[in-house]
Amino acid sequence: MAATAPTKPSNIAQNSFVKALAESSTLNSVPSQFSFANDSKASHSDSIPIIDFSLLASGTTDRRAKVLRDLDNACREWGFFVLVNHGIPDSLLKAIIEASLEYFELPEEDKRRYEAKSASDPIKSGSGSVINTANQKINLWRDFVKSYVHPEFHCPDKPHKLRDVLVEFSEKTRSVARKLLQDIGENLGLEKGYMDEVLKLDSCFQLYAANYYPPCPQPDQAIGIPAHTDHGLLTFLIHNGVAGLQIQHNGDWFNTNSPQNSILVNTADHLEIFSNGRYKSVRHRAVVNNKATRISVVMANGAAPDAIVSPAVPLVERDGRAFYRPMKFIEYVETMLSNRFQGKSNLDCLKIQDDTELKTHCSTY
Numbered sequence: 001m002a003a004t005a006p007t008k009p010s011n012i013a014q015n016s017f018v019k020a021l022a023e024s025s026t027l028n029s030v031p032s033q034f035s036f037a038n039d040s041k042a043s044h045s046d047s048i049p050i051i052d053f054s055l056l057a058s059g060t061t062d063r064r065a066k067v068l069r070d071l072d073n074a075c076r077e078w079g080f081f082v083l084v085n086h087g088i089p090d091s092l093l094k095a096i097i098e099a100s101l102e103y104f105e106l107p108e109e110d111k112r113r114y115e116a117k118s119a120s121d122p123i124k125s126g127s128g129s130v131i132n133t134a135n136q137k138i139n140l141w142r143d144f145v146k147s148y149v150h151p152e153f154h155c156p157d158k159p160h161k162l163r164d165v166l167v168e169f170s171e172k173t174r175s176v177a178r179k180l181l182q183d184i185g186e187n188l189g190l191e192k193g194y195m196d197e198v199l200k201l202d203s204c205f206q207l208y209a210a211n212y213y214p215p216c217p218q219p220d221q222a223i224g225i226p227a228h229t230d231h232g233l234l235t236f237l238i239h240n241g242v243a244g245l246q247i248q249h250n251g252d253w254f255n256t257n258s259p260q261n262s263i264l265v266n267t268a269d270h271l272e273i274f275s276n277g278r279y280k281s282v283r284h285r286a287v288v289n290n291k292a293t294r295i296s297v298v299m300a301n302g303a304a305p306d307a308i309v310s311p312a313v314p315l316v317e318r319d320g321r322a323f324y325r326p327m328k329f330i331e332y333v334e335t336m337l338s339n340r341f342q343g344k345s346n347l348d349c350l351k352i353q354d355d356t357e358l359k360t361h362c363s364t365y
């Protein structure tokens with residue numbers, strides 16, 4: 001990750017929310033503690049895959065077979081696709097974006113209640129920072145709230161409407177994710193039910209996250225979220241119509257634009273591990289703009305918290321070896337949320353290159 005060193009020491013409180021800073025009338029440049037050498041250029045691609053969920057669920061045999069192939073290609077080549085006709089009502093998508101916006105508009109003291117004290121806190125809120133190559137902290141141009149919503153449901157108390165909307169959004173996205181994972185299991189040549197059983201998907205972990213990116217006076221001097229991959233199997237993302245998500249494909253960056261009411265889906269670290277590297281976890285980032293506030297709502301869909309995720313045994317048999325080491329799902333998530341490995345991703349730590357690497361690399365596991 002390319003980041004410049006801040007030129008002045010930080011004079012912003014550790015966990016200030018960026019919203020308040022962005023709203024201050026005197027702000028016309030990015031404070032140095034946000035300064036991130038940002039080459040956020042990206043191109044447009046006409047070939048970002050679109051998957052019609054309704055055809056997977058009830059298309060004719062031929063049409064379903066074609067969409068299954070498209071889904072396999074999307075996971076293999078891009079790690080990303082736009083899901084249309086998913087059956088989640090437009091009104092619910094709108095409601096979760098609105099309720100998330102209301103959360104960010106709460107007084108600061110309501111949001112500060114959820115400042116994370118430990119990685120295992122089920123609700124967390126703040127702005128976030130990353131450590132650059134010069135070992136300096138760079139603040140991100142975004143506020144967030146994250147909450148574990150399955151198998152145990154947690155939700156901030158305010159705004160009051162968030163709870164009901166989030167319960168429904170969690171149920172509906174979970175059911176779409178389960179169906180997609182069944183199809184992915186079929187594409188991987190696994191027996192029906194194999195994935196559900198070993199990843200214990202009845203108790204699958206779901207994390208709701210909402211991101212608030214206020215307008216930024218110098219969008220090329222700051223970053224919403226730098227390039228990263230996600231924990232979990234499949235990440236779902238919707239937004240308020242303001243662009244900002246970029247994905248990496250064959251080394252180049254692409255802007256994503258999505259038809260209204262579609263869901264952007266990306267394959268995440270645990271699908272890469274489980275598929276023994278057939279499906280790569282896609283790198284993506286969120287860039288900011290100087291015109292409009294952007295809100296994204298993310299639902300990370302994973303294995304059960306206590307499931308030990310490793311490459312699927314039938315795939316390891318086919319490949320002759322496992323390319324990743326096993327790790328308990330929730331431990332992986334919480335390691336990632338606490339940024340224990342600054343500069344090195346969790347996924348890299350689980351990759352097995354060869355026998356020597358296995359003995360010397362990331363020996364803490």
Ligand SMILES: O=C(O)CCC(=O)C(=O)O
Binds near residue numbers: 209244245246
């Ligand atoms: O807001 C976005 O477009 C990206 C969000 C994201 O990547 C994340 O929350 O992990």
Ligand SMILES: [Fe+2]
Binds near residue numbers: 229230284
């Ligand atoms: Fe992400």
